[in-house]
Amino acid sequence: MSDDDGTPEQGALLDLPPESRTVDGRGVTNPVARVMVDTPLPHLDRPFDYLVPPEHADNAVPGARVHVRFAGQERPAFVLERGSETDHPGTLTPIRRASSPVPVLTPTVLRLCRAVAERYAGTLMDVVRLAVPPRHASTEKSVLEKDPGDEGAAAVPSPGPPRADAWARYVGGPAFLGHLATGESPRAVWSALPGPMGPAVAAAARATRASGRGVLVVVPTTRQVDDVVAAIREELPDEPVARLVADDGPARRYRSFLRVLLGQARVVVGTRAAAFAPVTELGLAVVLDDGDDRLEEPHAPYPHIRQVLAMRADLERAALLIGGYARSVEAQLLLEQGWARPVQAERAVVREATPRVVAPSEVDLAREGPAAAARIPRPAWETARRALEHGPVLVQVARGGYLPAVACARCREPARCVTCHGPLRLDRQGAPPACGWCGRHAVDFACPECGGISLRWVRVGSDRTAEELGRAFPSVPVVVSGASASHGVVETVDETPRLVVATPGAEPVAAGGYVAALLLDASVTTARPELWASAEALRRWLGAAALVRARAEGGTVMLLGRPAPVPAQALVRWDPAGFAARELAERAELSFPPAVRLAALQGPRPAVRSLLRHLGQIPEMEVLGPVDLADQGDDVRALVRTPRRVGGELTRALVRASAVRSARKEPGTVRVRVDPNDLW
DNA sequence: AACCCATCTGCG
């Protein structure tokens, strides 16, 4: 592979074999350190050679953090390797500082970072920054003093044979466990039945540990981390488990990281950043609820954790388990490629384990009485009333707050703040409308379109819903759970009759399961124009419905509010697999990821244009745009797509083009996102 | 951000 740009003279120079020379170490063995310098410039994302001075010979080991003088500045860097030769013609600058010998960037993680950088058209340093937490010196001191080296995995007795109960209901489940226990590396997409997923994950962890290998579990939220950790502690009481969550603060985060690095914990459970944890001899990687957008890393190069773990499974020959009540299109693709196998229950078992789901049509509702268009129509009230005789009832509401969106009562134009044009909302009954962006109160609302002075609701939030339900069932306690609720997210409720109003993802777990769930405002999600809207809606509904009792125990789910028919039918039939297959076929039809490889380039128009120019020609590449982005100031966005088969060429070309732009100091930054979930 | 080096410029 040769670069075909540049003059022949340059080509001739570049084709010369790099002239290598041995460096005099003045007593230091392997005095040359190849390091990656922490710089934001893409064209400098490659190793540089430095001299190891005697005083740093013991600390500047491969994988260690050091500080070097680079382009006139002192920058942090990672040692990749030590050697005796360099091909740099000039003199080597000595490493300035090497304050710790801990090899925080292991060869295995480095290889993973390289693969992720390549897949997402990012720089290696950007990925390494995601993978290695910042050092915390005092924590490191205390952990290293406590560790004589023998306190780790060796002391932990290997668990007995796997207990198969949690997997018995799934076709391929017991076999999956068996393969893990014998040291093999199966790859599975698991369609979980209602109920907690923790016990099954714990059983898989136990089987993997029985083979002597390590386990890594990544989930969207801290709450789910704690659920899985609790389940693993129950299944494996003697097993040290590392909990790796970002909101732990630097000291605890670094302590957990070091325990993993030193092999003191071979089982790791965490959020996003844990996907890069240096687990000793990884045997199984698990990701739960992989459709949750919190598994998409918000920092460049924006890798998706499902993808990172799939790459890890390949590179480290580990097993992979992608599990959830819903099935993502990306998981569906892995199945259709034959890379992973499904683990799911037979139709009859699914039917028995899931609640009865009804999605009454407008015709159905009209038959029931005049208030068919009501947000909570009469059959829903009746379902709730009957269910409350036996236990708790869940009400899923799309939005938190009271009336989170209001409009002019006369012309229906959305009500906006006079100062900043943010959307107006009501925070409680009788309060003046307030702006959702700047917080200013709109004292005298007057519609700029028609002059109307009264407001009507467009969206009803969980507080207002709770108020309505409380009036209708005065003797039943009502709890509200959600990020914006006054008591925040409620974790659990007991089995006594109670109304639980929650936003998606914030549903408390009910002891014994909810008797019924009402899923309101179905169209709020399904009517969104984004491609993922119906998949996201189904994921949210299944998440709530999975907390409801089985139909044999009277469990009922009612889907309300004009849902789109395809995801609604998938919920009624509890068929996440069929839905994912249909969804993937549609993506293929439209040439969208994951059916094709697509990169979104966002930035100022000249910058995006120039990046596109530097991109060159890639076979079958298609460019869409650039188009203006209404809500992003002057930014424009272009989409570039190729068949998946040549995706590697696309990402390599993007890296090259970004490097050229940065080397030439071209103005403006372009954000490159490969296979983004949403297009902003 | 600092450095190197090639080229330019103003004065002899």
Next chain:
DNA sequence: GCAGATGGGTTC
């Protein structure tokens, strides 16, 4: 003919 300015490219 040459010191000092200017600018573009590199960064070990």
